[in-house]
Amino acid sequence: METIQKDVTSSMRAILIDWLVEVAEEYRLVPDTLYLTVNYIDRYLSGNQINRQRLQLLGVACMLIAAKHEEICAPHVEEFCYITDNTYFRDEVLEMEASVLSHLKFEMSAPTAKCFLRRFVRAAQVCDEDPPLHLESLANYVAELSLLEYKLLCYSPSLIAAAAIFLAKFILQPTKYPWNSTLSRYTQYKPSELCDCVKALHRLFSVGPVVNLAAIREKYSQHKYKFVAKRHCPASIPAEFFRDATC
The missing domain is CATH 1.10.472.10 (Cyclin-like)
Incomplete structure (x- = not known):
């Protein structure tokens, strides 16, 4: 662009x-x-x-x-x-x-982060203690925030979706490793491959987009989305969470 x-x-x-x-x-x-x-x-x-x-x-x-x-x-x-x-x-x-x-040459179908997120959320919910609806709403919020940030277009939709799951799990349980072998298998991403994208999404969640825009935050501050936009996000993510050995 x-x-x-x-x-x-x-x-x-x-x-x-x-x-x-x-x-x-x-x-x-x-x-x-x-x-x-x-x-x-x-x-x-x-x-x-x-x-x-x-x-x-x-x-x-x-x-x-x-x-x-x-x-x-x-x-x-x-x-x-x-x-x-x-x-x-x-x-x-x-x-x-x-x-x-x-x-667009009438090519209307396209893989989006939302397509991948559905599959990845199911995989995360199978092997998790996180409240299912909270995890899903939080991952959706993170992924939707990514739509605002032009610089995130350098990441593939599947990577955005996987990174959104990683960050959502971290926010819900900051002391627990967000990733595991099940998620690696279903997403085809290792923690080290998610690192840069997760950090970019973490900044976006914590600071907000370059322009102060509120529609997505207000949307996910509603009861039906479990008020996930109001959740506290730790200032940093431990480096060891991105080590592949944790899987």
């Missing part, structure tokens, strides 16, 4: 995604729709220069496409116009939708 975009910054991207989290909550969209939306946005921005006035238009067009792919009853295009305070007309959204579909 940085080599292509002249008028759009990573902070603007984060602000857009933070707003899309609110849109997804407003329309009660499934998590996969949000993750796919961000995937489409990043793929489009990596190959098409866009001015900042059209960034929100790109966001709603990508969410429209993702919703059609994932939702049983996707919101209509008019609803996406409404959610922007009618900043954009129906034809503009449809035109941007066509542009995105053309750039």
Whole structure:
């Protein structure tokens, strides 16, 4: 994105995604729709220069496409116009939708961190004493925070998901080794391979994104998500937790 975009910054991207989290909550969209939306946005921005006035238009067009792919009853295009305070007309959204579909070559399916997280959470819950819903909500919170941070795009979705499990387990039980042989087998990652990504997610959880955005934190501060956004996170992770011998 940085080599292509002249008028759009990573902070603007984060602000857009933070707003899309609110849109997804407003329309009660499934998590996969949000993750796919961000995937489409990043793929489009990596190959098409866009001015900042059209960034929100790109966001709603990508969410429209993702919703059609994932939702049983996707919101209509008019609803996406409404959610922007009618900043954009129906034809503009449809035109941007066509542009995105053309750039993506209609390749709508994509592996996201959410896809991997489902499998990894099940593996973690099988071999754990952590409260299942707390672990799942906390891992989902960490993974969703990662969507805001452009620099984390250097990590694969499966690595983000595994690192989110690692960090969630550490936050829930800071004195216990977060990783084990079962998780290594199911995720195909050793603790040493997770180290850099876990530390990046730890900073994001502790400090927050570069831009002070609150939608995800407020979402996961609700009772239905076990208030996981309010959990205390230790200032550092012991180095020995990243040693492969612990598995």
